[in-house]
Amino acid sequence: MKNGLAYTTLFNTYNGVQYLNDYIYMHYDLVLDRVVRYRNELKDPELMKKLTTLSPEPTISKRKAKQILEENLSESYPDEDLQIQYRILNGHENDLNWYDPVELVYSQQPEPIRLIWYISFNDEEMRNKDSRLTTTAIIDAHTGGEIINLRYRDIDIS
Numbered sequence: 001m002k003n004g005l006a007y008t009t010l011f012n013t014y015n016g017v018q019y020l021n022d023y024i025y026m027h028y029d030l031v032l033d034r035v036v037r038y039r040n041e042l043k044d045p046e047l048m049k050k051l052t053t054l055s056p057e058p059t060i061s062k063r064k065a066k067q068i069l070e071e072n073l074s075e076s077y078p079d080e081d082l083q084i085q086y087r088i089l090n091g092h093e094n095d096l097n098w099y100d101p102v103e104l105v106y107s108q109q110p111e112p113i114r115l116i117w118y119i120s121f122n123d124e125e126m127r128n129k130d131s132r133l134t135t136t137a138i139i140d141a142h143t144g145g146e147i148i149n150l151r152y153r154d155i156d157i158s
Contacts, residue, residue: 004031012042014049015056020097020118022048043100052098053112058141062094065117068145069137076155083124087134094119096141099148115141116148 006028011018027037060068066086073082088094099116117139126133138149150157 005029005036012045012048014052014098017056017096017098017115019043019048019100019113020116021100021102022098041102048100048113051100051110051113054115054142056096056115058096058115058117059143060117060139060141060145062096062117062119065119065139065141065145068139068147069119069121069150072147072150072155073152077153081124084121085123085127087120087122089120089132089134099138114148117141 007026008028009023009025012022013019021041022043023041025037025039025041026035028034029036070084073084086094095118097116097118099114117137119137119139120134121137122134126135135152136149137147137152140146140148147157
């Protein structure tokens with residue numbers, strides 16, 4: 001809560017793991033006693049159930065996912081000490097999530113929703129510009145650590 005404003009985001013979960021993009025967001029003004037902003041990004045629950053077929057238990061640990069990220073960054077920037085720090089700004093960061101795309105399409109042979117480690121981090125250069133800056137790595141929690149998404153400096157995996 002800040003300046004009489006309250007923010008809340010409620011995420012849907014399946015088998016104890018929350019979806020990354022299946023949520024309701026509300027911004028409430030406590031002084032005026034009214035909703036200022038509301039966004040409903042909930043998806044069809046039956047479709048989500050059909051597509052969430054993988055185990056909610058990760059094959060790799062959070063520590064291993066961070067190690068994979070750091071190894072990738074070290075290979076890309078071998079002469080730099082990046083001084084990576086992990087940040088948590090929202091409830092889903094640095095934790096397991098179901099990686100449900102913003103737009104879901106169900107076809108005859110649907111891809112299951114992946115279990116991922118959603119890792120927020122920054123480096124010394126980012127902190128020197130603004131201590132709140134972060135970027136995100138999304139690492140598959142079942143395939144032995146495939147980086148699904150990472151935008152960092154000149155790295156663009158998506």
